[in-house]
Amino acid sequence: MLNKKIFQDNALKFTPAREQLWSLFQDKAKPMSYEDIKDFISMDKATFYRNMSILEEKNLINSFESSDKKRYYEIDNNPHAHFICRICGEIRCLDIDMSSILSDVEIDNVIIYGKCEKCKKEDFI
Amino acid sequence: MLNKKIFQDNALKFTPAREQLWSLFQDKAKPMSYEDIKDFISMDKATFYRNMSILEEKNLINSFESSDKKRYYEIDNNPHAHFICRICGEIRCLDIDMSSILSDVEIDNVIIYGKCEKCKKEDFI
DNA sequence: CTCTATGCAAAAACTTTGCAGGGAT
DNA sequence: ATCCCTGCAAAGTTTTTGCATAGAG
Numbered sequence: 001m002l003n004k005k006i007f008q009d010n011a012l013k014f015t016p017a018r019e020q021l022w023s024l025f026q027d028k029a030k031p032m033s034y035e036d037i038k039d040f041i042s043m044d045k046a047t048f049y050r051n052m053s054i055l056e057e058k059n060l061i062n063s064f065e066s067s068d069k070k071r072y073y074e075i076d077n078n079p080h081a082h083f084i085c086r087i088c089g090e091i092r093c094l095d096i097d098m099s100s101i102l103s104d105v106e107i108d109n110v111i112i113y114g115k116c117e118k119c120k121k122e123d124f125i
Numbered sequence: 126m127l128n129k130k131i132f133q134d135n136a137l138k139f140t141p142a143r144e145q146l147w148s149l150f151q152d153k154a155k156p157m158s159y160e161d162i163k164d165f166i167s168m169d170k171a172t173f174y175r176n177m178s179i180l181e182e183k184n185l186i187n188s189f190e191s192s193d194k195k196r197y198y199e200i201d202n203n204p205h206a207h208f209i210c211r212i213c214g215e216i217r218c219l220d221i222d223m224s225s226i227l228s229d230v231e232i233d234n235v236i237i238y239g240k241c242e243k244c245k246k247e248d249f250i
Numbered sequence: 251c252t253c254t255a256t257g258c259a260a261a262a263a264c265t266t267t268g269c270a271g272g273g274a275t
Numbered sequence: 276a277t278c279c280c281t282g283c284a285a286a287g288t289t290t291t292t293g294c295a296t297a298g299a300g
Contacts, residue, residue: 012254013253013254013255013298013299013300014299014300015254015255015256015298015299016298017255017256018255033289034289034290035289043256043257044256044257044258045257045289045290046256046257046258046259046290046291046292047255047256047257049289049290049291050255050256050291050292051255051256053291064238065190065192065194067190069190069264069265069288069289069290070288070289070290071289071290083227083230085230086233094226094227096226096227098237101221101237102208102219102221102237102239104242105208105210105239105240105241105242105245106239106240106245107237107238107239108211108238108239108240109237109238109239110235110236110237110238111235111236111237111238112223112226112227112230112232112234112235112236113189113232113233113234113235113236114230114231114232114233114234115230115231115233116230117229117230120230120231137279138273138274138275138278138279138280139274140273140274140279140280140281142280142281143280158264159264159265160264168281168282169281169282169283170264170265170282171265171266171267171281171282171283171284172280172281172282174264174265174266175266175267175280175281176280178266194263194264194289194290195263195264196264196265
């Protein structure tokens with residue numbers, strides 16, 4: 001089984017918790033926090049956070065913290081920048097080439113905060 | 126006095142705490158957290174945070190949260206992006222125009238996370 | 251069988267809030 | 276005199292840690 005192989009290749013035991021997390025994050029193509037998925041997984045939050053840290057160390061998962069103080073995780077395929085609306089909290093994935101922005105450093109995350117189109121309009125209401 | 130006028134123009138009382146904060150953030154041209162300045166101010170942390178929030182509402186101060194979970198503040202003059210090294214925590218102010226990257230939204234903060242030049246080198250030691 | 255993974259509960263870290271007293275205008 | 280400001284202490288929120296038990300290989 002493919003999922004199992006991914007874990008074994010990384011010297012990680014193939015446990016139910018990890019299988020759940022892995023398939024959930026593969027199905028949803030968006031960043032999600034513990035809060036977002038807690039009702040869809042059956043494991044303690046400590047297990048969630050510990051496993052996500054491990055998967056991140058193995059470069060299988062990326063994460064960033066939003067302005068809502070929560071950490072969002074997503075599968076590491078095709079790294080990209082994120083736009084976060086500080087009004088409604090919407091997180092939008094962006095397809096910007098980050099490497100060209102800045103030389104001499106190794107960029108692994110770009111977060112752009114602002115007001116999304118919708119919230120910008122509602123300012124005038 | 127200029128400082129006093131700035132506060133009065135914004136319907137804020139000119140108190141010792143605010144005067145301290147304002148001159149400190151004007152002198153230092155870098156983002157600073159409560160931790161960074163607590164030894165140089167004589168006020169409770171609640172007063173610090175409350176005043177910084179107020180100054181931010183009045184658009185006199187900008188802030189962002191770093192990967193160390195601390196909120197950094199700086200004077201609102203000349204808004205700019207920041208690079209934060211996730212290894213050593215260094216915060217570098219950047220002079221990039223991000224507005225062109227993304228349309229339809231109102232950008233007010235850009236944070237680029239990565240590994241700074243120094244920490245990148247030390248990886249190989 | 252051995253070593254890693256998990257659940258539970260408590261700790262940690264930074265920021266915010268409630269409240270009562272003090273100070274500016 | 277009236278509000279706003281401040282200090283203190285306690286609460287709040289998300290993530291992390293310690294420890295005993297369970298489970299994968």
